[in-house]
Each structure stands twice: as C-alpha cells, then as structure tokens.
Amino acid sequence: MPATGEAVDTMSFPLVVGVDGSDASLQALDWAVDEAARHGLPLRLIYASRWEQYEGLLPAFDAGRSSGAIVAQNIATTCAERAAARNPDVKVSAEVLAEDTVTALLAESREAFAVVTGSRGRGELADALLGSVSLAVAGRAASPVIVVRGAHGNLRGEFGRVILAVGDVTEGSEAIGFAFREARARDAALHAVRTWCRPAQAHGGPLRSHEAKSLLYEEQAATVLGEALDEAEGRHPGTVCHREVIEGPAHRVLVKLSERADLLVLGALRRCDRSGIQLGRVSHTVLHRAACPVAIVPLRV
Template structure:
C-alpha cells in the first residue's frame, strides 16, 4: 500500500489487514480459520467481507422482522458467525466485518488495495465441486494488487508458528527480484518452516533424455543451468532461513503440484501488466490454483 492509501486508512501508521471473503460455505469458513491464524502470525487485524448483489436477485423483498432485504439479513448473520469463529480461534486478533451490495470479484479486489493479503476458499459445497476453483476466487487471484491465498482441501489447516512444516515457492525468471520469493521467505519465517525453493527444468524435445544417445550430458547441462538460476535467486536470502533447494525435471505445473503434497503453502508469482484488464494468471498459477494439495498464494509480479 502506498503512503496516500495508508493515510486514507487512518494515517501513516495504519496497519494493513488480512481480508477474507466469506459466503457461508464450508470452504469460506476454512478460509476464515486460515486468515485468523495468518493475522495472528503477522500481528495484523482481520477483516471479513461478504459481497453480493442481492438487490439484483431479490428486488424489494424484505425480511419482515427487520425491514431489510432478506439476503442482506442472511449476509449479516454469515459475517457475525464468521467473526465469532475467528474470535474463538484467535482471541487476540481484532476483527471487523463488512456486508457490501456489490459483485464479490470487484469488492474483494478493491478491498485488496489496502490489505496485506486476501484469503479465499475454493467456493464449493460438495467434495467434488471443491476440487476445482470457483469463478470468484479465480477472478480475484487474477486481478488483485496484493497476494491472494486460496485455501484448498477439505480438512482444517494447521498454520501456527512452530509447526515445522514446509513453504514451497516456485522460482521463475524474476530471480532475486521476485515478489513471490520475498513473500515465501516471510511466510516460512512466520511459521518457522522450511523454505523449499523449486526450479523446474526440461530438455528440449530434440534433446530428449529418453533417447539412449542423448541421455546424460544434455540433461546434466540443463539441470546445471537450472541450479545456477536457482542459486543466483537465493543468493541474498538471510542466513537464518531454513532453506532447501530443488531442481526437478519436468513441466513446472507438474513439479509444483508434486511439491505441494504435505506442504503448508505453495507460493507462485503472477505477472501483472499495468493497464491490462484481463485475467492475469499464467498457466502455472492457473493449474496449481485448481489442483494443488495445499493452500496456494498467488503473488503479483509487476512487469
């Protein structure tokens, strides 16, 4: 957040909150759990946001007892329930709520402009549906100005400091300047977790290692190049980072999906071109958002 936005939010010392989108689904409640833990780890407030254009679908339909649109009454009940859940999980975290009569994609992207991160669920009400990402989460991940964490899986997550888990980050061509790498370093430190930096590499098709005459030296050359890129990107990391380096042959999507098993968080970058209005997610980010075995953080990489 820039200085002007910080002052607008309450002065130069204003603290950027974790914003979580809630809609009453099981996946959004798990996102609340994750976001509460994340806010506690970072020492920041938590903001719960429900957004829906209920007037478009309900018109002037009112709940008789309170004189409000019935969907608004339901939304207010959802955010109150979510706030109680967050308070029970992390009693020391300040919680605020908002019910907004807007398209959720636009509302959440706007909220992200003054947040340190957005946390979302996969938005599914059945086990089969939850395997794929909902349109709202996908749109927000492809447009937000701050990191977007999508909480996957059907079980509660454990993200408290001291769990001794793994934070996996895909290292691309941005090298040491990568915002995704900086985000992953911080997340690993907060969790006291191992940072696993992964660089995928492949031989060109005409140098396939499956061919007996080409196996060996060409593969070692490409793997060494990947190792050199990885080492250069990690050169400036703090000495106290518990770091694991991995260069793995294969498509980046497959390599990162394999690495997501057993991890606390998978971090990938998404290039953001100024002035571009379309969905800004590369193939790798798109694939891991849909299929990762753990939560995924998509971090904007300005171009």
C-alpha cells in the same frame, strides 16, 4: 497501491478474507485467523451482498430467512464471532458491501497484506469451479491472494515446510520475499524449487550429445535458482532454505510437492497495459489441484 517500484509497508495493512457462509469460506476463515495471528495482523472480513449471483443462495449454517440485508449481516456477524472464538487476540472487523464479490475483493486488495479466499463456491456448480470468485481475484488482485485448500494436516501446518516455485527471476522477486516471511512466521523450512525438462532427443542422434544437453539444462536451472535466492537469503537470516532442481513439468512437480507442504507460493506478473485474469498454466493448475493452500504473489510491471 503506490506506483510500481515504490516501497510499501504491507504489515500495516489488514489480512482480508472473503466470507459467504459456505463450508469452504468457513475453512478459509479459520485459516485466515491463524495467519493473522502468525503475523500480528488485524483481520478484515468482507461479505459482498451480491455473492449469490455467482454461487448459490444458502450458507452452511442457518443465517435466517428474512430479507437479503439481514441475511448478509447475520452471515458477517456469525463469521466474526467464529473468528473471535478461534483466537480472541486477533482484532476482527466485518463489513457487508453492496458489490459483487470480485469487485469488492479486488478493491480491498489495494490495501491488504493479502486476500484469502476459499477454494469452492456455493451452489450446484461448486464442485466444478475453483470457484469463479477465487480464480478471478487470484488473477487480478493487487495484493497476494491465498486460496485455502488441502487436507487437514496441510491446513494445520503440520509439515513445517513452505514451497516456493522459482520461475522467471523477475516474475518471482516479490514471491521470494513473501515466501521467506511466511516460513519465518511459521518457524518452517523454505523449500525453493526450480524445474527443468530434458530436451527432446533428435532421431538417431548421439546419446552422449543428448546427455550433455540435459546436464546443461539442469545446470541452467540451478544457476537461475541461485541468482534468485542468494540475495534473499542474506536479507532473511535464520530461515532454513533448501534448494532443489527437479526434472519434470512444473505443474506436475508442484502438485506432488504440495502433498507434504503447509503453503505453496508462486509469483505472477501483473502487466499494467493488460486487463482480465493474468495467470499462467502452472498457476492455473496448482490453484485447481494443489494439496495445500496456494499463495499467488503479484508483481506489477
């Protein structure tokens, strides 16, 4: 990726999807085909041949019982055929890489419109994990990462609504543009949300003072929301954008809103002087509990 602050034409990059033959990865693949078609992007399928060390051995379909290399190629080929059958107009390529999955997808994210993963892995621990690959990639990738999860209606885009979580204005700058583009590509409305929490009332304090502080907190949330969106709306004419400030913990509010959404978009800072997973509590929670696909959009600082 170019240096911080340098403009990048991400529309010239492919949409990358990690495949492993599991039910969750096939669901992510189908979603990624539709996403690539919406944006007019080529689709790049990646099978990392060391996936098994994380999340089990057997794919959801029968890819054969021969050597590991043949099994890997069979999975990649079968997934490519599935993508082509779903939408023949999407240009599809597939590659088997002799890497562990996280390393492979993080490398791919440097020149990707976005990286798409499933919400579960394979094997005995699948139900207990986000899975581990998806969480690691979402917390470290250079590009947006979309974790595909949710019910049938959410995955099919039946609600016509993209949710944008507006946190810190700086943190969310890249996420705002991403959310507007997603809403436009889907011909959907954008629902931008900023949460706030009522201050704790001092024991024995006057009720009127407490109510005044609550009103101030709500007004501050509305101000942040306006500052984040005013300029962006001018750059994206024609996209319907609803603004709402909602009282309550952000993670709970967003999980509830995700029940009637096609996509939930959040921003995440990537500090160049830090390593490891860089995700806050809100991102962690929605990645595990949201009822629709979740996009984590990084901003490098």
